[in-house]
Amino acid sequence: MNAIVSKNWVLARLYEPDIVIADCRFLLGKPDVGREAYLEAHIPGAVYLDLEKDLSAPICEHGGRHPLPDIDKFVQSLSKAGIGNDTRVVAYDDQGGAMASRLWWLLRYLGHSTVYVMDEGFSAWQKASFPVSAEQKVIVPASFVPHPQVELVVSVEEVKAKLHTAGTMLIDSREAPRYRGEVEPIDPVAGHIPGAINRFWSEGRRADGSWKSPEEQAERFADLSRDDELIVYCGSGVTACPNVLALTEAGFDKVKLYAGSWSDWISYEGNPVATGEEGKQ
Incomplete structure (x- = not known):
């Protein structure tokens, strides 16, 4: 199966118990905008993963502006998001798929293959009049064992x-x-x-x-x-x-x-x- 899935594919699986939808919206230079947008409205049941707090490590002398996160800390973020080794993950953003692709890559790097990026993004989801919510789902932490590739x-x-x-x-x-x-x-x-x-x-x-x-x-x-x-x-x-x-x-x-x-x-x-x-x- 391809890694890119349609918003209709996501809609049809919205409440399947083994799926976690990850909202990865983030605006470079305005680090709070993505989380604020998530709190205002997101795909029902989605969790928020922050590019700089969850998907990157702090900036140091070397490693670039978005260093890869420490594996242990990233695994903690995944666990809090309810993502385990058997979870199917769907990531989306509103930045053309750039931020969602970062999560896609990180999960593949840790040996997790059932991860997808939703085509078009959140704005297209809203434009299609698909359901949105401001509620934050109660998350049951999951166990994720990394297998770095x-x-x-x-x-x-x-x-x-x-x-x-x-x-x-x-x-x-x-x-x-x-x-x-x-x-x-x-x-x-x-x-x-x-x-x-x-x-x-x-x-x-x-x-x-x-x-x-x-x-x-x-x-x-x-x-x-x-x-x-x-x-x-x-x-x-x-x-x-x-x-x-x-x-x-x-x-x-x-x-x-x-x-x-x-x-x-x-x-x-x-x-x-x-x-x-x-x-x-």
Whole structure:
């Protein structure tokens, strides 16, 4: 089964006992907006998982702007949300699937495969006149035993070691002007990791905001070799996740996340930086 599910699919399973719906709405730069929106209205029974409090660790010198959460603390968040090893998880947001994809990736990283992202997001759910609620469900804590899939993530040292090596392709998920180094609204250094190609994460969706089909995703990445190791990054490791999801939907099975991403890369003095169209295919 594909990882992207329709809002009708979610509606039909709204009250099935083994499903937990996770509201992941979050607005970068305005950290309280997502939780406030959740408290105002959410899919009935949904729990809220915060990008910076639940799905990331605190910022340090290295690790990027959204470091991967400590596994033990993340497992505590999952337990409080009622997510166990046998739970089917459906994540949604209103940010094009970026935040929901972060939860999707984290759960897969911990060995949990039955996790899905709801297509289109909460606004589309509301527009369809599907039920919403302001009530917060009483959650029975669940037991979640992590089984980390360490092959799904790479460190800055691994990225450095693999620069310009055959069989490895770096994919930068940011908008093209940021990739080229023409603008940089967030991080102190502009540009990209040398050799990286650019595939803006949002191009995984159609004009109406819905996710492209696996076949359409495959067309997006038609120039990439399925034999290559694909290392995906963005600014902080969040919007790289929808690209990882899209590549997975397209049938690529050697996809890894550079979790620290650009903000981690430039935190190390001496790491090379490229600008312009270098590395574009």
